[in-house]
Amino acid sequence: NAGVTQTPKFQVLKTGQSMTLQCAQDMNHEYMSWYRQDPGMGLRLIHYSVGAGITDQGEVPNGYNVSRSTTEDFPLRLLSAAPSQTSVYFCASSYMGHSYEQYFGPGTRLTVT
Amino acid sequence: TQLLEQSPQFLSIQEGENLTVYCNSSSVFSSLQWYRQEPGEGPVLLVTVVTGGEVKKLKRLTFQFGDARKDSSLHITAAQPGDTGLYLCAGAGMPSNQFYFGTGTSLTVIP
Numbered sequence A: 001n002a003g004v005t006q007t008p009k010f011q012v013l014k015t016g017q018s019m020t021l022q023c024a025q026d027m028n029h030e031y032m033s034w035y036r037q038d039p040g041m042g043l044r045l046i047h048y049s050v051g052a053g054i055t056d057q058g059e060v061p062n063g064y065n066v067s068r069s070t071t072e073d074f075p076l077r078l079l080s081a082a083p084s085q086t087s088v089y090f091c092a093s094s095y096m097g098h099s100y101e102q103y104f105g106p107g108t109r110l111t112v113t
Numbered sequence B: 001t002q003l004l005e006q007s008p009q010f011l012s013i014q015e016g017e018n019l020t021v022y023c024n025s026s027s028v029f030s031s032l033q034w035y036r037q038e039p040g041e042g043p044v045l046l047v048t049v050v051t052g053g054e055v056k057k058l059k060r061l062t063f064q065f066g067d068a069r070k071d072s073s074l075h076i077t078a079a080q081p082g083d084t085g086l087y088l089c090a091g092a093g094m095p096s097n098q099f100y101f102g103t104g105t106s107l108t109v110i111p
Helices: none
Strands: A006-007 A010-013 A018-025 A031-038 A042-051 A054-057 A063-068 A075-077 A086-092 A108-112 B005-007 B008-013 B018-024 B030-036 B045-047 B055-058 B063-065 B072-075 B085-092 B098-103 B105-110
Touching: A006 A086, A010 A018, A018 A031, A042 A063, A042 B085, A042 B098, A075 A108, A108 B105, B005 B085, B008 B018, B018 B105, B045 B055, B045 B063, B072 B085
Parallel strands: A010 A108, B008 B105
Antiparallel strands: A006 A018, A018 A075, A031 A042, A031 A086, A042 A054, A063 A075, A086 A108, B005 B018, B018 B072, B030 B045, B030 B085, B055 B063, B063 B072, B085 B098, B085 B105
């Protein structure tokens, strides 16, 4: 199993550009989520999904869109990048249930200039 | 809104010393997890605690969930350089669809 994969590993955008961060998992997990990690802030939840066709907002959803057309994939879209979105982005997945033990991808380091 | 506060934020100790990291909140969580993250990688789950007062041991690491399910601690006995990393606690809210991560504790164990 590859686990959780993310692409790209690094990305530089100019303000106003759009892009999609890809996330895929091969563990048949129902729950998938996107986090951003900033220095001194821990990880903050952006959006999450409890299954194909179902998404919901997390703690910091503004400026980001998601969709979940399949169980395996959960892309994160930045429609108009801003310097405040410079961060490291992590995708995670888990089975639904009492423990929600999350498996994280390797992250995407995004810089917006 | 940061629901989980970790302390200390930074910790540098000598190999062989003991240490405790705290994760505190005013909110009740249905479960609480501890992760370790190495530079350039995603967090890796160490343990999940789900019952108030629960204690779990993982080799030299001891995890405790507070009786009221609002706080947790991680105790490392005889720290080793391989324990170096960023330790994160994460609480599952009620309903448990959202996770709230702590601010993190950066641990350095000096040989």
